[in-house]
Amino acid sequence: MDFDLSEEQRLLKDSVDGLLKASYDFDQRKKYRAERGGWSKSLWNKLAEQGLLGLPFTEEEGGFGAGAVETMIVMESLGKALVVEPYLATVVLGGGFLRRGGSAAQKEAYIPAIIDGSKTLAFAQLEKNSRYDLGDVATSAKKTANGWTIDGEKFVVLNGENADTLIVTARTAGGQRDRNGVGVFLVPANAKGVSIKGYPTQDGLHAADITFTSVEVGADAVIGDPANGLPLVETVVDDARIALCAEAVGEMDESLKSTVEYLKTRTQFGVAIGTFQVLQHRAADMFVAVEQARSMAMFATMASDFDDAAERAKAVSAAKVQIGKSLKFVGEQAIQLHGGVGMTQEYKIGHYFKRLTMIESTFGDTDYHLRRVTDAGGLNS
Amino acid sequence: MDLNFSKEEVAFRDEVRAFFKDHVPPSTRQKMAEGRHLSKDEMVAWWRILNDKGWGVTHWPKEYGGTGWTSVQHYIFNEELQMVPAPAPLAFGVSMVGPVIYTFGNEAQKKRFLPRIASVEDFWCQGFSEPGSGSDLASLKTKAERKGDKWIINGQKTWTTLAQYADWIFCLCRTDPTAKKQSGISFILVDMKTPGITVRPIVTIDGGREVNEVFFDDVEVPYENLVGEENKGWDYAKFLLGNERTGIARVGVSKERIRRIKELAAKVESNGKPVADDQKFREKLAMIEIELKALELTQLRVVADEGKHGKGKPNPASSVLKIKGSEIQQATTELLMEVIGPFAAPYDEHGDDGSNEAMEWTAQIAPSYFNNRKVSIYGGSNEIQRNIITKAVLGL
Numbered sequence: 001m002d003f004d005l006s007e008e009q010r011l012l013k014d015s016v017d018g019l020l021k022a023s024y025d026f027d028q029r030k031k032y033r034a035e036r037g038g039w040s041k042s043l044w045n046k047l048a049e050q051g052l053l054g055l056p057f058t059e060e061e062g063g064f065g066a067g068a069v070e071t072m073i074v075m076e077s078l079g080k081a082l083v084v085e086p087y088l089a090t091v092v093l094g095g096g097f098l099r100r101g102g103s104a105a106q107k108e109a110y111i112p113a114i115i116d117g118s119k120t121l122a123f124a125q126l127e128k129n130s131r132y133d134l135g136d137v138a139t140s141a142k143k144t145a146n147g148w149t150i151d152g153e154k155f156v157v158l159n160g161e162n163a164d165t166l167i168v169t170a171r172t173a174g175g176q177r178d179r180n181g182v183g184v185f186l187v188p189a190n191a192k193g194v195s196i197k198g199y200p201t202q203d204g205l206h207a208a209d210i211t212f213t214s215v216e217v218g219a220d221a222v223i224g225d226p227a228n229g230l231p232l233v234e235t236v237v238d239d240a241r242i243a244l245c246a247e248a249v250g251e252m253d254e255s256l257k258s259t260v261e262y263l264k265t266r267t268q269f270g271v272a273i274g275t276f277q278v279l280q281h282r283a284a285d286m287f288v289a290v291e292q293a294r295s296m297a298m299f300a301t302m303a304s305d306f307d308d309a310a311e312r313a314k315a316v317s318a319a320k321v322q323i324g325k326s327l328k329f330v331g332e333q334a335i336q337l338h339g340g341v342g343m344t345q346e347y348k349i350g351h352y353f354k355r356l357t358m359i360e361s362t363f364g365d366t367d368y369h370l371r372r373v374t375d376a377g378g379l380n381s
Numbered sequence: 382m383d384l385n386f387s388k389e390e391v392a393f394r395d396e397v398r399a400f401f402k403d404h405v406p407p408s409t410r411q412k413m414a415e416g417r418h419l420s421k422d423e424m425v426a427w428w429r430i431l432n433d434k435g436w437g438v439t440h441w442p443k444e445y446g447g448t449g450w451t452s453v454q455h456y457i458f459n460e461e462l463q464m465v466p467a468p469a470p471l472a473f474g475v476s477m478v479g480p481v482i483y484t485f486g487n488e489a490q491k492k493r494f495l496p497r498i499a500s501v502e503d504f505w506c507q508g509f510s511e512p513g514s515g516s517d518l519a520s521l522k523t524k525a526e527r528k529g530d531k532w533i534i535n536g537q538k539t540w541t542t543l544a545q546y547a548d549w550i551f552c553l554c555r556t557d558p559t560a561k562k563q564s565g566i567s568f569i570l571v572d573m574k575t576p577g578i579t580v581r582p583i584v585t586i587d588g589g590r591e592v593n594e595v596f597f598d599d600v601e602v603p604y605e606n607l608v609g610e611e612n613k614g615w616d617y618a619k620f621l622l623g624n625e626r627t628g629i630a631r632v633g634v635s636k637e638r639i640r641r642i643k644e645l646a647a648k649v650e651s652n653g654k655p656v657a658d659d660q661k662f663r664e665k666l667a668m669i670e671i672e673l674k675a676l677e678l679t680q681l682r683v684v685a686d687e688g689k690h691g692k693g694k695p696n697p698a699s700s701v702l703k704i705k706g707s708e709i710q711q712a713t714t715e716l717l718m719e720v721i722g723p724f725a726a727p728y729d730e731h732g733d734d735g736s737n738e739a740m741e742w743t744a745q746i747a748p749s750y751f752n753n754r755k756v757s758i759y760g761g762s763n764e765i766q767r768n769i770i771t772k773a774v775l776g777l
Binding site for chain 2: 274285288293299301371
């Protein structure tokens, strides 16, 4: 039983926090967002220089062989600074598919370029009617003499506007919602028949709706088993959920900090508004919500190494439920306690609120995950 | 970072669990599970079994009978005990006055009182709250005046839990009426058999008798029953209240109650199938389980921190334990009520004194729900806990 970080982990945390402190205040973030594609290539290179893009990959792959705790540390720090660069899309999701399911050739082709920052990825999964069901896939992949032909539409693909390579779920067999018959494919963003419509998202990130029209890929484009790729998808998406829980804790932490700061400095009726008990107690409740969320983000991080896939999934869902509950309360109350200032585009707190709100509905909202825990027989069974 | 118990800790848990399984009297377990009150004899009998095993005063220093366990071991012990369920050692003696005596008392007091606390030869109660002093405890008025080698005590204490069973009461008394609020208070031990003490029951909304009023009318107490220095009682009281921080979440109690919820939900039918199959019910239960898991981990963070850095600097997360712990306990009693629905209504006027053999299996569920409203009030109400977070953590 030990909740402390190891010496190396503490150093990692200090180095990420140090980098972001030096180069990622809220004004700087605005400038990064104004760059082409909506995020900063130079900041991305700095993350690469510090080795952060190579964390989860093995040493043979050119990475550091770091585990879920290291990802938690980085995601929490990225959340604190409200970083818009595509770490989740590229390292956690894209990198996750490659290191968990990729062939030796695929790893060699993509992982070094992730680690050195030269390429980014995007996971094209959501469809018009799939909502949170990862196995609901209408996009088709038909076997050809030389490989596969992909047809279909994907929506709200995070970093889809900028990614060099797309990782696409497509059906190789069976009906739209069958568990079997889901394949995972590597598709170059500039492949013939790929049409990308990019846009900014509510939280200042960038995504895209992507249409695949008779897109031809080789036989070597498949990650894992083309007839049964869903377990891989579920595992990697759970990785992303775990990472999102940590990111949200960083954002909640910062939202609470900013709120407390505001309560101390804003005066009305001749006193700091933080002297009013009704506001104090609201802030205390925010603190409770953040600590409960932090505990569950740790739980999810530890669950990452569970051998039993069902137990892992249940733990991740339980964490996402707690994070969803906490982030809604913390985000909304942060705005409330900042008053009119919280409503302005100019001030940072609203941007934390917006990112938290988007996290809630990314890869399953609170109701979805509560259902997932319930269907698995509850947490203590 | 490793959230699993070590091999040694797992072995310890198994040992504790096995001992409880073999030694908690079945009727005690049964009554606790049904939310009924235990008699004094039932409680004391169990505590003596624990003490004979050497587990009566586990967290005391070894020289006074403690175990020298780590904070994780204490945590495991408490949780296993709550899950039996069986009553924890009497807090007023073991967790409250005992530590005050071995930390601030003189040698004679240590010799006289500590062994009798451990063996429950003395049943202790707590004389802190007064009719006019609840959350604002330091405003207390009960007076102790020095007269030769005696204190003369006059005043009234209230909400005194189990005073009807008590041999001794530890009291905060005002000994310097001219001093500022907190600085004129002393910590005095009083034999409940002393003439001038009257105990009157307060019946709570569940029909139970747990708490009392205790009146002091010219009660003469030997001067030597003062603990520590005169007028320093407030410091000892603060020490006492800060001492038992991690048990307050009562995670094991909620786990045990969830077990009971599941058991009853499998029995009670609605629409021709067990309530346990109802989607709405299942989601409510899963939500409680998730919040309880979060609380358990928050508690373990505090425990691990104490183990590493000592109790000196409380982990800020510890303030969460009382608030969330009480909310979850209340949520479980609410859900039990929902499970049995209309069958919560029948009231047994005999209460649970054992005189009514035909008492329905549902009879204690509503009283237990009513009774559990207390958990967000006692031990520093949840509003006081929020004040603590505000000042100590947020710095507002």
